[in-house]
Amino acid sequence: MEKVFYITTxxxxxxAEPHLGHAYSTVVADFLARWHRLDGYRTFFLTGTDEHxxxxxxxxxxxxxxxxxxxxRVSERFRRAWDLLGIAYDGFIRTTEERHxxxxxGVLQKVYEAGDIYYGEYEGLYCVxxxxxxxxxxxxxxxxxxxxxxxxxxxxxxYFFRMERYREWLIDYLQTHPDLxxxxxxxxxxxxxxxxxxxxxxxxxxxxxxxxxxxLPWDEGHVTYVWFDALLNYVSALGYPDGEGYRIFxxxxxxxxxxxxxxxxxxxxxxxxxxxxxxxYRHLGVGGFxxxxxxxxxxxxxxxxxxxxxLAERYGKDAVRYYLLREIPYGQDTPVSEEALRTRYEAxxxxxxxxxxxxxxxxxxxYAEGRVPEPVAGEEVEExxxxxxxxxxxxxxxxxxxxxEEAMAYVKGLNRYINERRPWELxxxxxxxxxxxxxxxxxxxxxxxILLTPAMPDKIAELRRALGLKEEVRxxxxxxxxxxxxxxxxxxxxxxxxxxxxxxxxxxxxSAEVKGPQGGRIGLEDFAKVELRVAExxxxxxxxNADRLLVLRLSLGNEERTVVAGIAxxxxxxxxxxxxxxxxxxxxxxxxxxxxxxxxxxxAQEGDRLALATVEGDIPPGAVVR
Ligand code: ME8
Numbered sequence: 001m002e003k004v005f006y007i008t009t010x011x012x013x014x015x016a017e018p019h020l021g022h023a024y025s026t027v028v029a030d031f032l033a034r035w036h037r038l039d040g041y042r043t044f045f046l047t048g049t050d051e052h053x054x055x056x057x058x059x060x061x062x063x064x065x066x067x068x069x070x071x072x073r074v075s076e077r078f079r080r081a082w083d084l085l086g087i088a089y090d091g092f093i094r095t096t097e098e099r100h101x102x103x104x105x106g107v108l109q110k111v112y113e114a115g116d117i118y119y120g121e122y123e124g125l126y127c128v129x130x131x132x133x134x135x136x137x138x139x140x141x142x143x144x145x146x147x148x149x150x151x152x153x154x155x156x157x158x159y160f161f162r163m164e165r166y167r168e169w170l171i172d173y174l175q176t177h178p179d180l181x182x183x184x185x186x187x188x189x190x191x192x193x194x195x196x197x198x199x200x201x202x203x204x205x206x207x208x209x210x211x212x213x214x215x216l217p218w219d220e221g222h223v224t225y226v227w228f229d230a231l232l233n234y235v236s237a238l239g240y241p242d243g244e245g246y247r248i249f250x251x252x253x254x255x256x257x258x259x260x261x262x263x264x265x266x267x268x269x270x271x272x273x274x275x276x277x278x279x280x281y282r283h284l285g286v287g288g289f290x291x292x293x294x295x296x297x298x299x300x301x302x303x304x305x306x307x308x309x310x311l312a313e314r315y316g317k318d319a320v321r322y323y324l325l326r327e328i329p330y331g332q333d334t335p336v337s338e339e340a341l342r343t344r345y346e347a348x349x350x351x352x353x354x355x356x357x358x359x360x361x362x363x364x365x366x367y368a369e370g371r372v373p374e375p376v377a378g379e380e381v382e383e384x385x386x387x388x389x390x391x392x393x394x395x396x397x398x399x400x401x402x403x404x405e406e407a408m409a410y411v412k413g414l415n416r417y418i419n420e421r422r423p424w425e426l427x428x429x430x431x432x433x434x435x436x437x438x439x440x441x442x443x444x445x446x447x448x449x450i451l452l453t454p455a456m457p458d459k460i461a462e463l464r465r466a467l468g469l470k471e472e473v474r475x476x477x478x479x480x481x482x483x484x485x486x487x488x489x490x491x492x493x494x495x496x497x498x499x500x501x502x503x504x505x506x507x508x509x510x511s512a513e514v515k516g517p518q519g520g521r522i523g524l525e526d527f528a529k530v531e532l533r534v535a536e537x538x539x540x541x542x543x544x545n546a547d548r549l550l551v552l553r554l555s556l557g558n559e560e561r562t563v564v565a566g567i568a569x570x571x572x573x574x575x576x577x578x579x580x581x582x583x584x585x586x587x588x589x590x591x592x593x594x595x596x597x598x599x600x601x602x603x604a605q606e607g608d609r610l611a612l613a614t615v616e617g618d619i620p621p622g623a624v625v626r
Contacts, residue, residue, distance in 0.1 A: 006252045008253065009256055012050060013050050018308070022081075032254070033088065034457065044238070047089045048092050048237065052229055053210065056212065086458060103232055103236035107276045116161060117162070119160070121155065122155065124153070125152070160203065161201045167197065182285055182397070182398055207223050213225075213226075232272075238250055254282060254284075254285060287328075291333055298336075328401060348408055352415060353411050362562075371489065372484050373436065376439050378440060381417060381443065385479050388451065388478040411448050414441055443484050446464075449463050465490065492544060498591075537552050556621055564597035569610070570610045583600070583601050
């Protein structure tokens, strides 16, 4: 049977700019789409914009614009935003499109003719920002629970959809389909909503008050209320009722939403589908809220939003994607901040993954003639071939943060493997074995890169190029050992996650700053700020762009550093390997002619002579120098 996957995001209101909360939902959907494509599924990924209704209408008037011009402009902002975050959607639907209007009117007519829509009078408490009526009970201290704004008492003639008629059916459906709504907690919330009568749903607004909407086909004096319009995007975009896309993809639909729109998706939408004779969707994934710096839901109304594009500009789009997927347990409310992003960037991406690639490349260039070595059996590294199956399960359960945690734990394991097997030492005794170790590391990286592709598509493509691996990948290739081919790697490759991309915090707590001597003398506390450590040179080469510089790879026992030193006039690279030198280990990284130097080594200089400060005797790398 053909594997098919259809994934949707909410269609976003165009009354404000996209923020990190929207970006999160869309990144999760893009991750799932890419994951399934990688796993051989025929995939359709839909996103779009919700352009009718009172809030949008008011926003347009507020901006002094014609509604159509306004929605065109803001919808375009969303599309640009998704481009900047590497979102590869297959379809983009706008509710002001003709193809959508036709479907909404067709479905309304059908449900009306079946007797499930009637005219009545509605009175209630209405929040203009939410575009919905609230019951007394739902308010928080008399205010809208989401926006903290006063609600208005309103009464008006509306058409109603007989939703209550389908309540028993829906309860039964949820009971026989326990994995329809996930995480589990939200399913229970929905069952609790359904335990009491849900009433009928108002599905229209008088055109006189809200002219910006799709007219009811049998009564031009009313336009469709926002949910009966918006929810149908999921089928109109596929060409319902007789389009090829609808036939292929609808039976496999997964909707992703935020918990704010649980009721419309878990109660309104299923009952609408049932009444219209459209089969149910397959799954509903419910995300929690991203919380702003003030601990409240990030929202345009509260004005506490984090701008995803500023972050993408500073750290790169893949770092933002990785951060959101790795940090947020799907379904839970989670605070987000640039600070937390920077920590992930430095620890996971620069220190673990980026560094692994850089040291592997340096060793391939030095010990394996710049090629991926001949394939060998896998040792403990081969356990990576079991990860894909495990991650499939985690992704299915929407546990993206655990999936990435496990993939990155494997990356950390590869760094440990290098530290334990020490190819730079092995090479002196048994070059063949050193190359075998390097092959396993490249294979490990090949496997990890496949698993990380959906989260960081561009960076992983770069990573694969840097190791001479082909760019096209399939998930099943992560399940087999020995596919890395013995090809040359490029001599030059950009640093994947440069540290200077992550701006340092200023002031106390930032990187140590050493002040110059005052009055010729410094106190012990000043000297103590300088962290000096024994470091062993494990590799050295000439700087690609500067004759007087050498690029050294130093081991501190449990970590490695790259240091650029201006000593090429006095030392040849090969005579440095094995020397134990003194490293200023807490110096801010600096970029020297395009190569990042993570510290500085000490040398004595007198006139034209220079000698490195080295350490005698049996002292291990990493030892503190005082
Ligand atoms: O509700 N944290 O559109 P909307 C996490 N047009 N996710 C957030 C978020 C936050 N702080 N803020 C927004 C609508 N979102 C309707 C949907 S669907 C047929 C119609 C995300 O622009 C989250 O996915 O208010 C939420 O459900 C969605 O944006 C709401 O977007």
